[in-house]
């Protein structure tokens with residue numbers, strides 16, 4: 618297979634470990650309770666990557682999911698890149714339990730995949746939402762929450778937000794970037810979290826908006842509360858923060874679930890990784 622791989626940093630390998638550590642117990646519990654369960658990978662990529670640390674090819678999230686024991690009853694992989702879709706199709710071969718969907722997951726999830734996970738049909742799903750940036754629509758997150766049958770991991774790419782939207786001077790952010798953030802957040806209330814009126818005022822006496830102290834943490838906590846209060850997930854533990862070698866936050870990995878047991882398991886997994894990272 619002439620596959621093109623992403624080279625992934627250690628934080629991506631940790632994210633894949635977390636998926637592995639949760640998918641096993643999740644699959645075991647829902648299988649034991651007689652549910653028909655799906656694994657949904659919305660930004661699936663091609664199935665494998667090259668580790669920056671070792672130089673070796675390592676399984677990406679679709680292959681991690683496919684190796685879960687006991688297996689999921691159905692796998693749904695979505696990617697917008699046709700080459701990655703081809704790679705996914707080669708990995709899945711002629712398996713009838715694996716469905717590869719080419720295109721924009723923001724449309725495909727709501728139109729084709731989430732309707733397969735009706736609570737009343739005893740369907741359940743674990744869904745990974747792992748974009749490179751903040752181009753995930755809140756409508757997807759809200760739709761998952763309403764289903765009451767879907768648990769999600771969401772990668773909130775804080776670095777994209779900080780580079781393009783949450784500038785020190787909010788007046789300098791481009792309208793297209795603000796629109797991306799509104800779509801990710803679901804409305805424009807993120808502004809009230811990220812900015813405040815300067816206590817010093819401006820040169821011309823007009824009220825001036827400045828970025829709040831600890832903006833990342835405040836935005837993350839506000840997003841977590843939205844998962845519960847707006848997307849109506851029963852549980853959303855503190856997210857796991859991923860930092861680069863300079864200590865800057867790259868992204869937060871959120872989890873949201875209608876299920877108490879799932880929440881407890883992920884809280885413990887996040888706690889273990891926080892301790893490992895000394896966070």
Ligand SMILES: C[S@@+](CC[C@H](N)C(=O)[O-])C[C@H]1O[C@@H](n2cnc3c(N)ncnc32)[C@H](O)[C@@H]1O
Pocket residue numbers: 633659660661662663664665666676677678679695696697698701720721722723745747748749752
């Ligand atoms: C960060 S990678 C996913 C990595 C993968 N989850 C893993 O851990 O192995 C993001 C992927 O999303 C795909 N992508 C970008 N925008 C998309 C969209 N709107 N819908 C579906 N896939 C998209 C890209 O082609 C890329 O393969």
